[in-house]
Amino acid sequence: MTARVRLSLLLAAGALALAIGLLSLTGTLRSLPTAAPAEAAATDIATSTAGVYVSLRVINAALSAAQEVEIGGSMVAEVGVQPLKVLEPVDDTVERVADVVFAVAAGAALATVGLAPVSALGLVLLGCGLLGVAAQQGRPTLVPIAPVCQRAVRMGAVVGLIVPLMFAAGVWLGERVTAVPWQAAMAELDRVTQEAEVLIGAGAVAQIEDAATPVAEPEGGFFAPFNAWIREGFDTVEDGMEAVARYRDAAGVFLSEADALFSATMTIIGVYALRMLVLPLVLMWGAWSLLRQTF
Secondary structure, three states: OOHHHHHHHHHHHHHHHHHHHHHHHHOOOOOOOOOHHHHHHHHHHHHHHHHHHHHHHHHHHHHHHHHOOOEEEOOOOOEEEOHHHHHHHHHHHHHHHHHHHHHHHHHHHHHHHHHHHHHHHHHHHHHHHHHHHHHOOOOHHHHHHHHHHHHHHHHHHHHHHHHHHHHHHHHHHHHHHOHHHHHHHHHHHHHHHHHHHHHHHHHHHHHHHHHHOOOOOOOOOOOHHHHHHHHHHHHHHHHHHHHHHHHHHHHHHHHHOHHHHHHHHHHHHHHHHHHHHHHHHHHHHHHHHHHHHHO
16 A cells, blocks of 8 residues: 555545544534444333333332232221231342343433444544544654554544444344343243233222222111121221232232242343443454554
């Protein structure tokens, strides 16, 4: 490659990178070519995490509602028992996992918004560095600025090209590598979510039925207050037993499938970590090592 051809390539690449970066920063260029794949990948992750977060919150709400079911009686004294409090450890675990998934969703949303301007700044830095390298060709007086220009080229290439492109490549590769465990974990989560919806629906139906039940007129006579007191006590116990019976079948799934639910949620978190952090960082490190050898 002759010096003139090399100079022309440096000038063209520098001017193009600088122009694209400035147009993106000023809002003239709506879609940055280098950041578009990464933005699409981050948007897909944010969408999927939103669905997982809603499912976990449905399960969390069902577990919380089941724990509040109480068997009580007022025949002799006010006594209340909450037999489904055994679900509390599962409820706490689901809540913590939901918080982690929300953090992943927030990170994906931040990447969706922030990748374009950061990449644009990197392209501006890359363009300035390439133009600086081109300016010192054949000019010995500008040789002292060579290290600064080379650092600008490396840093601009990392921020403007390597980070968004390797992030998109890492997410794409992660989707292919983790497709099987992801589908299995989501199937398990969907199954438990359906049980949670049944659990919540049972409570809602019970409340509607209670509201629709007509209130009996008070009976007259000397023993009417005593009869009403006995009937109220038995009705309270009976309602509590019916509520527990409704919740027991659905809540039993959470007790019997607690390990499977925990494994599925941990798999989902691991898949997100692999797609968003591990694989992109490995690819970025490889690209950075190659760039250092080149420049």
